[in-house]
Amino acid sequence: MDERKKQVLHAIITDYIETAEPVGSRAVAKKSGLGVSPATIRNEMSDLEELGYIEQPHTSAGRKPSDKGYRYYVDYLMQKEQLAPFEAEFIRQSLSEHFSEMDLLMQRCCQMISRLTNYTALVALNTQQHKVIESVRLVSLNERQLLLVAVLKGGEVKNRLIRLRESVNPDQLLSLERFLRQNLTGADVGKLELTVLNELLAAFSQQQSVLRRSLELFNDFFAPHLGERFFSYGTHNMLSQPEFKDYDKLKSIIGALEEDDVLRSLLENKAADGKTSVAIGKELGEEDMQECSIVTAPYDMGNDAQGVIGLIGPTRMSYQKAVPLLEFMAQILSELHRKD
Amino acid sequence: MDERKKQVLHAIITDYIETAEPVGSRAVAKKSGLGVSPATIRNEMSDLEELGYIEQPHTSAGRKPSDKGYRYYVDYLMQKEQLAPFEAEFIRQSLSEHFSEMDLLMQRCCQMISRLTNYTALVALNTQQHKVIESVRLVSLNERQLLLVAVLKGGEVKNRLIRLRESVNPDQLLSLERFLRQNLTGADVGKLELTVLNELLAAFSQQQSVLRRSLELFNDFFAPHLGERFFSYGTHNMLSQPEFKDYDKLKSIIGALEEDDVLRSLLENKAADGKTSVAIGKELGEEDMQECSIVTAPYDMGNDAQGVIGLIGPTRMSYQKAVPLLEFMAQILSELHRKD
DNA sequence: TGTTAGCACTCAAGTAGCTAGAGTGCTAAC
DNA sequence: GTTAGCACTCTAGCTACTTGAGTGCTAACA
Structure with a gap:
């Protein structure tokens, strides 16, 4: 060569x-x-x-x-194309606006990626990995309402209102809270399996219904699938690409991008080495996507969220534009965290 | 005739x-x-x-x-086609599983609608309308962490962790909590404008920074846009329709369905009379969608959520299948609430 | 030895002309 | 009011042809 x-x-x-x-x-x-x-x-x-x-x-x-x-x-x-100053500024601005609402923030990311590149944006958001329960509280709001609160390391709070059929006395409440605190403090939410919670539940099934109910509710607000979310935007851009003028091809690609399973498998393990990565054509390992490439960049917002931003387009993609854009955006996202 | x-x-x-x-x-x-x-x-x-x-x-x-x-x-x-027993059972089953997580529930709805009809599903979810704040609490978790909690009528809870730079004494805390309770109890979250909150903030700006910070945080967890969400699924089905074999047409339709604004305008006011409704072709009032029809059915899950489920396809649509399906699903959703 | 001009060859894409077939509207008979 | 028959229309699909871009090979050149 x-x-x-x-x-x-x-x-x-x-x-x-x-x-x-x-x-x-x-x-x-x-x-x-x-x-x-x-x-x-x-x-x-x-x-x-x-x-x-x-x-x-x-x-x-x-x-x-x-x-x-x-x-x-x-x-x-490839020589990476430098971002235009207005693009950089635009990204910085847009991202800082939505800092506190992760969902909105990620939707915004998708829109920006898609609009700045004319490809389809993909984002994985994980808000629950390595989230350790720092403290558990059971707060009485009034006679018939308890609030179950779990504060996670890093500041996120999870809670659930529990309506009671009969009132509980403060002593019961305290012992209950103590029990929960002992069993859940320090646990990793991402790894809290239903089985663990069910065991807890069984172990104390002789206690009164209040406890059972509170544990049942714990189940689904710690469910692991809630911590992992996928976003995409700009699917219509696929239609402009001359390589996808075959309807069946297009249909299977667009269909696939609507499935969280597929997004998961496309984006997972991309955060591993912390660097921007490019997967080209057959490297993707997806039957239907042999003519697509994906560029991804991991971001890390500390305990709030980690994940991957990326985009998918034809293998004939402007890598020199896509790579630096995603790198920059991931960097901004990661910095947002530190500023706080 | x-x-x-x-x-x-x-x-x-x-x-x-x-x-x-x-x-x-x-x-x-x-x-x-x-x-x-x-x-x-x-x-x-x-x-x-x-x-x-x-x-x-x-x-x-x-x-x-x-x-x-x-x-x-x-x-x-038209003679409405009766749902197959297995379809009805399938719907009932799937929906009851996800009752507590609205997002998941609605995603599920979308998938079912799309798969049972081979059209594209659209769902609007409003979780915040007519949500009245029942009580406000400010709970001290430890010296440096406060938890701001608002319980809404119907049981939903909103909260936010507040990290303090300096510690506050319990008296300050109590007066602060009282102030918030007085000003926010009974307010409708959906109508709480930023301006109102800013006025509150201004009125008490002479107080210490703790208060200011807590109010700032209130701002964005009551922001109205958070209460309204849109879901869609099955866009790829559009590709199978022979009427959409023109790429530009298809692109503008698929593009439109990715925009919350468009979904809002397509689905809004459809809940008004509480009945299933059909909008055909030009009736939709969307330039790009003159060859599409939309069928919608409103659902009402009480204080948890209200909204509209629907589907979009070509005007040449199997109305006799779509109408009863949506009617049935909306009914099941509404019943889910009452059971609780 | 590497570079170049020339030329025959290949193939896709576009164009023109033709045919077949589905379906209509009209008319006249029933 | 209904029907059969018929001339007419238009599209979709087929074939044959042309055009042009681009190649590979060969032989000449520096």
């Missing part, structure tokens, strides 16, 4: 990303600025094809990048 | 709903069971066209229903 081959590959990829048309030797000769004739370029292209970086849709067409070609481009050739 | 015309119209519409192809006189003659010849049917069809109930795509094609035709069908001709 000498220098000239790299330049040829680079020219082919950038041209193809722009036009979605196979690139011919003539166009490369002009665009690459190498000062050689199309015939020479043809030889290089023939080599590149043999090496697997580009491919020919049919004999008399130009070349287009293969997954391997994009991979090489992303890893070695 | 004599009896025979009605039968002809009915035959045309049911056939067209099934096949999406213009219906010819021969087909109607056979299918309607009127025992007259195609020529006779042709005369009737000519009349129906003049009356505006059906239209001809081009001279040598059959007829297809107009918006007016569908309207007549829905209002007078």
Whole structure:
């Protein structure tokens, strides 16, 4: 892979990303600025094809990048495009507005990603991992209402109102609260299984119904699925991509993006190394998405939330725009936390 | 509009709903069971066209229903299809599982509607209208943490943790709690404007920072937009409809369905009379959706939530299936509440 | 040895012309 | 009022043809 081959590959990829048309030797000769004739370029292209970086849709067409070609481009050739100052400012502004409501914040992220790139945005939000219960309180609001409160390390609060059929005396209440505190303080919400709670429930089933009821309610406000959420926005952008002009293809992609299961499998493990990551075509491992690429960046808002922001588009994607954008946004999100 | 015309119209519409192809006189003659010849049917069809109930795509094609035709069908001709017992049971089961988590419940609704009909489901959820604050409490968790709690009539609880920079003495706390209780008890959360809260804030700005901070935080957990949510599912079903094989049309529809604003305008005011409602084609008032119909049914889960479930598909929609399905689901949702 | 011009060859996409078939409207007979 | 018959219309699908982009190969050149 000498220098000239790299330049040829680079020219082919950038041209193809722009036009979605196979690139011919003539166009490369002009665009690459190498000062050689199309015939020479043809030889290089023939080599590149043999090496697997580009491919020919049919004999008399130009070349287009293969997954391997994009991979090489992303890893070695691509020059990240700097964010326009107004874009950076816009992102910073929009994100700071919604800091306290995670759902809104993530919806906003999706909209921004999608609008700034014209691809489809994907976001995973985990609000419950490594959330340790710091304290448990059982507060009497009035004779017939108890409030069960769990404060998590980091400040989030979970609670549930419990309506009583009969009133309880303060002593009962105190012993109950003590019991809960002993059994739940220090527990990790993300790992609190229903079984654990059920065991607790069973162990104290001889006690009066008040307790049983409170534990039953604990069950579903700690349920693990509540901590993990997925957002997406901009699916309609898929329709503008010439590579998805096949209805069945499109249908299976759009259908898949509506399923949390699929989003989970696309985004999971992407936060592992803390770096922006690019998955191209078959690398995604999804049958229906062999012509898609996904770019993801993990963010960490401390105890409030961690997760991944990302986008999905055709493999012919403007990686040089997508990568720095997501990097920047993830950084801003992570910083939001520290400011607080 | 004599009896025979009605039968002809009915035959045309049911056939067209099934096949999406213009219906010819021969087909109607056979299918309607009127025992007259195609020529006779042709005369009737000519009349129906003049009356505006059906239209001809081009001279040598059959007829297809107009918006007016569908309207007549829905209002007078349609026979609601009874839900299959297993469908009813399935719905009942699925909905009872998720009763306590509104978001999940509504997502489930969407999935069911979409899967049982192969159209796109839309749901509006309002959890905050007519929610009156029953009591306000300010609970000290420890020296540096206060918990601000508002209990709403009906049992929902809203709260926010407040971290203090300096500790407060119990007297300050009590007077603060009293102040909040006096000013907020009985207020309607849905109508609590930022301005009101800001006035409160201003009025007490001379007090110590603890108070100010607590009020600031009140602001965003009562913000009205949080009470209104929209869900959709099954957008990919739009792709299977032959009427949407134009990419631009499809793109604008799918794009629109991703916007809360659009969903709001499509679903609002549909709960007014408490009945299932059908909006056909141009009746929707949306430029891009002239070839779509929406069926909606309001539900009322008391203080927990009210809203609208619905679905959107082509005007050539199986109304006789969609209407009873939504009616049934809305009824189940409303009953879920009463059971509790 | 690498580069280039020239040329024959290939293939997709677009265009024009044709045909088949479905369906109509009209007329005249029943 | 109903029906059969018939001429007419229009679309969808098919075939054949043309165009043009792009290639690979060869032979000449620096």
